[in-house]
Amino acid sequence: MILKRYLLLHTLLLTLFSIMHTIKYLPFKKISDSLNDFNRTLRNFNFLTISITKLFVLLVVSGLVTTNAVAQLPGYDFKKKITIHNTQVSGITDLTNFPVLISHIDADLKTTGNGGNVTNPNGYDIVFTASDGTTLLVFEMDNHEATTGEYIAWVIVPTVDYNDDTEIYIHYGNSSVSTNQSSASTWGSNYLGVWHMDDDPDGDVANSVKDATSNNNHGTPDGNMTSADLVPGKIGLAIDFDGTATVNEADIIITKDIDKLSNVITYSAWIWNTTPHEGSSDAGLIMSKNKTNSDTPYCLTMNKNNYAKTIIHNATANGNPIALNDTVWHYIVGRSDGTTLTLFVDGDSISSSTPGTWADNNESMAIGGSEDTPKYRPFKGKIDEARISNTAHSSDWIKTEYNSQNSPPTFYSMGVEELSTPLPVELVQFEATCQNETPTLTWTTASEINNDYFTIERSIDAVNFEPVSIVNGNGNSSTAIHYNWTDENPINGTVYYRLKQTDFNGVFEYHGVRTITCEQTNDIRIFPNPFKNNLTIQLSENTNYPKRVEVLNYLGKIVHAKIIENGVTTLVLEKYSAGTYFIKVSTKTTQVVERIIKRK
The missing domain is CATH 2.60.120.200 (Jelly Rolls)
Known part of the structure; x- marks a missing residue:
């Protein structure tokens, strides 16, 4: 049975690695939600569930899950990657200045009044760039349907690679554009x-x-x-x-x-x-x-x-x-x-x-x-x-033309919609340290655009985060600004912090996770651990009452709660299934969190 569980867990881990390998931009909250579902599947694997989260956090902190490194085209709110498949390119030489047919029906390419993200009623705010995200490509827009998102254009791609996939970007969502960006120069002098x-x-x-x-x-x-x-x-x-x-x-x-x-x-x-x-x-x-x-x-x-x-x-x-x-x-x-x-x-x-x-x-x-x-x-x-x-076009050119025009969805693939608005805050440093047994966060911005405030979020499992404080931003700045914050109500043991930056129009962005362990001196004993049915909490004589005790499952949900009125309290947890839990003992000013394991 243990071997079967291990093999299944191994398969799930490979799937997780595969997903992470393909992600180039995904807000941490969405990743956390996915991990949340992943952990539900694994909750019966008691001997390794805690390591999954730690592994994921390690990947995030080490940079294996990264933000999109492609530069942003100023003024455009959205973009999608277009991947031209090299298997559709005939021959053994690259094609130069090749007219690629983009023929696509996409709900995102509807106008904003029809539920899409194209702002100009004629589709004039749709443009194309090379793989760097900023070099504009020459193109001719043949047709755009505002209500359906149907779009037809001929894009001159400087080099279509026969050996590797070729990537370009389609950008849209620029309310300042009112004229047609396509050009008759798409079709050169030949x-x-x-x-x-x-x-x-x-x-x-x-x-x-x-x-x-x-x-x-x-x-x-x-x-x-x-x-x-x-x-x-x-x-x-x-x-x-x-x-x-x-x-x-x-x-x-x-x-x-x-x-x-x-x-x-x-x-x-x-x-x-x-x-x-x-x-x-x-x-x-x-x-x-x-x-x-x-x-x-x-x-x-x-x-x-x-x-x-x-x-x-x-x-x-x-x-x-x-x-x-x-x-x-x-x-x-x-x-x-x-x-x-x-x-x-x-x-x-x-x-x-x-x-x-x-x-x-x-x-x-x-x-x-x-x-x-x-x-x-x-x-x-x-x-x-x-x-x-x-020009006497080559046989490979003619065959590739046929592939491009006969079946555009086979010739290229369209990626998911990405935000392409310049990030409002350029964060150059974010650290968590222990100062006198208390977690302290410091971060520095190199520049800020419309930065309203930062939200500091805290978690004991790197999955379920809760906001614990707000630090005001500095609006707009082109010089370095240093911030610091101290957790006045710390949690004993390993804690995870992350920054959520919000600009004036409500758009927000997450800036990674930092892990820290600050051992606070306390007079609380929780035993036995692991336990089978009952758990004892012993407090010192100097404890101020009342204290609230909460038992949380691995998903962060409170499954048991009690108010403590004296020094020794027994919690009867017989009805709960075996697995990993967290116990939180707190007053209005302090709290202690410990991981506990219930045996079968």
């Missing part, structure tokens, strides 16, 4: 156009389908498109193209003449379609810069059998025999590095060929068809996130 396809195409309004880059290559709908063509997409919203056989009425998005001076290019889009395209072999143009019977500088297309194709000046890389009319979103990429033209489907290379000699036809670039009269080879289905870049 991007010729980025269309999120989440703008309403109703009425064929000029330049209404926005280009997210600073190039302003906005698209103009053509073909009597309506608001009903704006539909749920792969990432937020998408635009649904009719691909009608009456080609004069086909839906297309016409952009400017996006010049490309060489055949080094990457172009991509997410597509969704179910119906075979009609007409010629290249029946459904996804993105194209061509007209009927003209040379084709570049295009992505679907043929009548729903195979993807990419073309550079009439050189073709085919997606046969992968049919894409399966009611699933697919990521289609065409890439030319000047030597090889490659087609990618869902991050994987499907086919390649040699691109033709580059020649620009000076025509506009179109999404969902080709600019012509009548309209040429219209696409039938939904298109989302169309892009063109003058």
Whole structure:
């Protein structure tokens, strides 16, 4: 039986160590509550329960349970760590300035009026930083829903590590922010156009389908498109193209003449379609810069059998025999590095060929068809996130893009909400010493911001703390301030003290635990210890009465109490279970606490 108890206790201890290993910030009160529950589970293990608390206190005092060391971003009240999983990063080299999709629904990202912690109604107070917590990252906010906490953004991460997880932070809760913090510079000079396809195409309004880059290559709908063509997409919203056989009425998005001076290019889009395209072999143009019977500088297309194709000046890389009319979103990429033209489907290379000699036809670039009269080879289905870049992105880049955009919750994980407001008090010293058998606490602050007061809390078991005194703070200070406090009503034996600092708005913070043993001279004998059923308390002749006696269980709950009126008192504790207890003998001015053990 003893061996079984030991093994179970060993397992519980390993669990405790695991929890402590993962904690980077947790107020001591919450840790104490968890330990409280832990001790309830262990209360039958009489031979080791007291050591659990001492072990925990040792971990706290030694610094193995620490506060978050990440710097604070001024003005922002909250932050969460975002961990990009290296298993989702393709290849054996890091990716530089990579656009990571953050697509998340989080109750904390609702606005304050809807129960969240975002203060700006448009979500403008949401920003991102590197792992240091202060270096701002460039990003573009695509969407924020105040009532649901849905948030979509593209964050440029300077280095995405292939070998180790990459950490960044999302910050929010800054009431002083009133303007959009996102930037068109998210998409650098290598991007010729980025269309999120989440703008309403109703009425064929000029330049209404926005280009997210600073190039302003906005698209103009053509073909009597309506608001009903704006539909749920792969990432937020998408635009649904009719691909009608009456080609004069086909839906297309016409952009400017996006010049490309060489055949080094990457172009991509997410597509969704179910119906075979009609007409010629290249029946459904996804993105194209061509007209009927003209040379084709570049295009992505679907043929009548729903195979993807990419073309550079009439050189073709085919997606046969992968049919894409399966009611699933697919990521289609065409890439030319000047030597090889490659087609990618869902991050994987499907086919390649040699691109033709580059020649620009000076025509506009179109999404969902080709600019012509009548309209040429219209696409039938939904298109989302169309892009063109003058860089030949690597195969690892394209695969990692697919991983990031296809399943954001798999690509990264979002941590718990943390307070990111600068700490109101910088504590540089906190000690407990015995002065003439009396505990004395001293502490020093290097600076204080809105510091209202300190609460001194005391415990006999390092779990159940009670406030015993309040020391006023100094408000705001940038110089060192020294504090001291003496326990005028000390407890005999080992005692635990901690500081609770409270600022003017009620926010508080704990500053560790200090352990001290000051043996006070007293004339009280408690015997036998350990005991079985009865316990005797013997007081000296000089004792002032009455005295109150309390017996507390290991959770700090009073299970027995009595008033002593004479020198020798017997407590009958037969009905209580075996285990560790504390007995407290006190008057208005003094008290003595001893640990006692009840045997079976």
